[in-house]
Amino acid sequence: MKIVELRDVKKIYKTGKIEYEALKGVDLEINKGEFMAIIGPSGSGKTTLLNLIGCLDNTTSGKIFLEGEDITSLKPKDLTELRRKKIGFIFQTFNLMPVLTVYENIEFPLFFNKVSSKIRKERVESLIEELGLDNVSRHRVSDISGGQQQRTAIGRALIKDPIIVLADEPTGNLDSETGMKIIELMKKLNKERGVTFLFVTHDLMVMSYAEIVHRLRDGKIENERCNRM
Ligand SMILES: Nc1ncnc2c1ncn2[C@@H]1O[C@H](COP(=O)(O)OP(=O)(O)OP(=O)(O)O)[C@@H](O)[C@H]1O
Numbered sequence: 001m002k003i004v005e006l007r008d009v010k011k012i013y014k015t016g017k018i019e020y021e022a023l024k025g026v027d028l029e030i031n032k033g034e035f036m037a038i039i040g041p042s043g044s045g046k047t048t049l050l051n052l053i054g055c056l057d058n059t060t061s062g063k064i065f066l067e068g069e070d071i072t073s074l075k076p077k078d079l080t081e082l083r084r085k086k087i088g089f090i091f092q093t094f095n096l097m098p099v100l101t102v103y104e105n106i107e108f109p110l111f112f113n114k115v116s117s118k119i120r121k122e123r124v125e126s127l128i129e130e131l132g133l134d135n136v137s138r139h140r141v142s143d144i145s146g147g148q149q150q151r152t153a154i155g156r157a158l159i160k161d162p163i164i165v166l167a168d169e170p171t172g173n174l175d176s177e178t179g180m181k182i183i184e185l186m187k188k189l190n191k192e193r194g195v196t197f198l199f200v201t202h203d204l205m206v207m208s209y210a211e212i213v214h215r216l217r218d219g220k221i222e223n224e225r226c227n228r229m
């Protein structure tokens, strides 16, 4: 099932009078359950692409469909709501709330989704166990390791059962061994729960886990999909 579709997506950033075309017509399809990587040099538009799919920014032209719905015609308010409910984000710098605990960070997105406290507790506890965070669940995230922080960020992304998890260099701030554990965890969640992932990486080892790799260059997807299962 096709869950994400981009048709001739362009993005022009305007800074004062200067315009910069960061995406020059991108076509992309993502099916449910895929584990897809985006690679490409710095400045090629990888983060821009994730932000557009993730409803964080608007396209300049072209169309994006999420589960068949054209998101380019949504009002900003509806776009924000869609993002909060349906999109999981994982960032290179984790972007957690440092004064909150692991448990609270993972629980947080559920407050936007009006989930009852009983269901919240069940879901958060079972995810914490699955992510191997039981022993630090009541620790503030400022007091845990980078790998634990990134696992917490994965929990925060997954707790809302998102359509897709978008990950921008999820292993970029981790040593290679911890990074490998994180990508293996993502792959496990992909296989066992069918979570769809789209992730950006520079790391060859991380890239080798992807079933499909797309290369962005100068705002365009350069090669066709290459499957390596
Ligand atoms: N808010 C913005 N305003 C103006 N230009 C921007 C903005 N965000 C990104 N750009 C420009 O758009 C281009 C693509 O940026 P983007 O962040 O998508 O690249 P990237 O592929 O993620 O790079 P990196 O690997 O360094 O993270 C770059 O030339 C960048 O300078």
Ligand SMILES: [Mg+2]
Pocket: 046, 047, 048, 168
């Ligand atoms: Mg980037």
